[in-house]
Amino acid sequence: MELLAIGEVAARSGLAHSALRHYEAEGLISAERTPGGARRYRRSVLRRLAFVRAAQNVGLSLPEIRAALASLPDGRTPSARDWERLSRDWRxxxxxxxxxxxxxxxxxxxxxxxxxxxxxxxxxxxxxxxxxxxxxxxxxxxxxxRRLPPAGRAALPAAPRAPEAGRR
Structure with missing residues (x-):
């Protein structure tokens, strides 16, 4: 099984490293850790990330996306039929x-x-x-x-933060 580094997943998905870490913290994706603590993702995470982006474009919240992803099979890659079932309700x-x-x-x-x-x-x-x-x-x-931003978050994007020490 091929595992991808966070940089490879970021490049392939078009998402920032911080977004990948956030999605992992939210339970939308998962990573394995190397002995040195680096994240390694299964290639199937790219499909999940595409699903997350599509669901966000529909307007689903992260909890709604998490629930949808939780209904997918663990033992196999989701099929076109699985994705169709999930997206049918979005129509x-x-x-x-x-x-x-x-x-x-x-x-x-x-x-x-x-x-x-x-x-x-x-x-x-x-x-x-x-x-x-x-x-x-x-x-x-x-x-x-006229959906309002979640409580505690500004309506406009926040200014970029300096990277935290030890994070890549």
Missing amino acids: DRLDAQIAALEQLRDGLTSCIGCGCLSLGSCALSNPGDVAGREGPGARRLSPLL
Whole structure:
């Protein structure tokens, strides 16, 4: 059985080393350790990582992805039928997201095209700032499109951190 170093998996998957370590900590993938403590991954991890990326693009959370991966067989490489079974349930979710995006697309020109500078004073979309009384966030967007970042995480990507000592 061929084992791949973390750098090889990162290069093949297009993911950063830190993402691989995070996915391992989350139980989405697993690695074996060399006597020196270096991570070594089975080649099949590449398929799991492709699945994780596809599931994230659908909007699944890491716990949802973990549950889906837990339903896969341990003793063999997942088949096309296994992947089809898992992704079948995503169709309704994707259809809802597509509908929400179409609604957003169709509504953008009426708001952005009006030329006003503030939704607080917009007589068309938000007269008297009534949306502000409805709660935080973009109230006119479909709930599918206004997901808030997880608690404690900024909406924008964090600045890169310096590597920790001893980590590669």
